[in-house]
Amino acid sequence: MKPPYGDVEKLVFGRTFAEHMFKMKYSEGRGWHDAKIEKYGSFTMDPASCVLHYSQEIFEGLKAYKALNGKMLLFRPEQNARRLNRSARKLCMPEIPEEDFVNAVKELVLLDKEWIPDAPGTSLYVRPTMIASEAFLGVHPSKEYLFYIIMSPVGPYFKEGFNTVSIYVEDQLVRAAVGGVGDIKTGGNYAASLLGAMKAEEKGFSQVLWLDAKEHKYVEEVGAMNVFFVFGDKVVTPQLTGSILPGITRNSVIALAKDMGYEVEERRISIDEVLDGIKSKELTEIFGSGTAAIISPVGLFHYKDNNYYINDNKVGSITRAFYERLVGIQYGKIEDTMGWSYELK
Numbered sequence: 001m002k003p004p005y006g007d008v009e010k011l012v013f014g015r016t017f018a019e020h021m022f023k024m025k026y027s028e029g030r031g032w033h034d035a036k037i038e039k040y041g042s043f044t045m046d047p048a049s050c051v052l053h054y055s056q057e058i059f060e061g062l063k064a065y066k067a068l069n070g071k072m073l074l075f076r077p078e079q080n081a082r083r084l085n086r087s088a089r090k091l092c093m094p095e096i097p098e099e100d101f102v103n104a105v106k107e108l109v110l111l112d113k114e115w116i117p118d119a120p121g122t123s124l125y126v127r128p129t130m131i132a133s134e135a136f137l138g139v140h141p142s143k144e145y146l147f148y149i150i151m152s153p154v155g156p157y158f159k160e161g162f163n164t165v166s167i168y169v170e171d172q173l174v175r176a177a178v179g180g181v182g183d184i185k186t187g188g189n190y191a192a193s194l195l196g197a198m199k200a201e202e203k204g205f206s207q208v209l210w211l212d213a214k215e216h217k218y219v220e221e222v223g224a225m226n227v228f229f230v231f232g233d234k235v236v237t238p239q240l241t242g243s244i245l246p247g248i249t250r251n252s253v254i255a256l257a258k259d260m261g262y263e264v265e266e267r268r269i270s271i272d273e274v275l276d277g278i279k280s281k282e283l284t285e286i287f288g289s290g291t292a293a294i295i296s297p298v299g300l301f302h303y304k305d306n307n308y309y310i311n312d313n314k315v316g317s318i319t320r321a322f323y324e325r326l327v328g329i330q331y332g333k334i335e336d337t338m339g340w341s342y343e344l345k
């Protein structure tokens with residue numbers, strides 16, 4: 001029988017949606033209420049809803065995987081619950097008990113389990129979202145919210161699959177500044193990144209690397225992933241300065257790297273240090289990390305009209321080792337010695 005999402009080869013990231021969605025309302029004084037699962041579909045909103053004017057919105061991204069033995073797995077879902085609440089605090093939105101968040105994801109995925117694709121590299125992407133739904137035009141925190149979860153069966157995020165991507169280093173536009181909201185998952189950060197992404201795409205590059213807002217000197221992160229630099233057996237990633245998203249995959253790669261015997265440094269790293277490292281070949285590999293992007297090898301940085309190829313634009317062995325270990329745990333192919341898998345049953 002054909003799966004409900006059709007031809008797995010044709011899945012484009014985030015274009016097809018599973019049959020059901022989770023919904024829950026919040027109002028001041030009453031708290032969270034009316035939790036229910038219903039058919040995926042449109043909902044009506046007052047045109048004055050706060051989110052539509054002042055962007056009081058936060059979201060998360062995690063995946064459900066079908067393991068070889070038929071088990072269904074989530075990867076560290078409590079971390080998404082925790083990060084959503086961190087985002088909520090920063091945008092004056094109500095928190096959701098971690099257990100309720102994880103249970104909502106669990107119930108929904110189990111109901112739509114036939115929407116988890118099982119071809120290699122595919123998964124069911126889960127998108128929990130919270131929006132401010134009170135209708136008013138004054139600028140203050142909403143007194144009403146809607147939390148919902150939708151899901152999308154997905155293949156690779158990048159059309160390149162597990163192959164090198166080329167990255168445009170943006171030295172003019174800024175995505176986020178320290179003291180702002182770059183360290184939480186809120187829609188405005190992504191809106192702010194669109195112009196840079198379009199500029200990069202027009203020039204033929206697949207992603208943007210953002211630098212710090214103040215000096216345009218220190219590496220921050222890529223549009224939808226954190227970034228790692230391999231210097232021999234040392235792995236370096238930008239420290240969490242306050243304008244970078246604390247990626248769950250980033251945190252996992254750091255733990256895996258330590259477990260695999262690499263020295264890990266979380267510190268400021270300048271674009272000059274990166275380019276010098278590429279030129280001298282001391283910097284041997286670069287890769288990005290993210291839920292959607294998984295581990296994504298970088299083959300080229302373009303900075304101020306110059307191309308800098310990394311590892312001759314080939315996937316490096318350390319990048320591949322991290323990819324295999326991470327994906328091995330996510331799909332239950334290898335033993336989860338880190339205790340990250342959450343079995344749905």
Ligand code: PLP
Pocket residue numbers: 061221222223224225226245246247248249250289290291292
């Ligand atoms: N940075 C940004 C801006 C992102 O959108 C994402 C994706 O969620 C990441 C980093 C990686 O975070 P995670 O590994 O938690 O998916």
Ligand code: COI
Pocket residue numbers: 060061062224290291292293
């Ligand atoms: C994720 O990796 O979960 C993301 O949110 C990236 C993205 C599609 C914005």
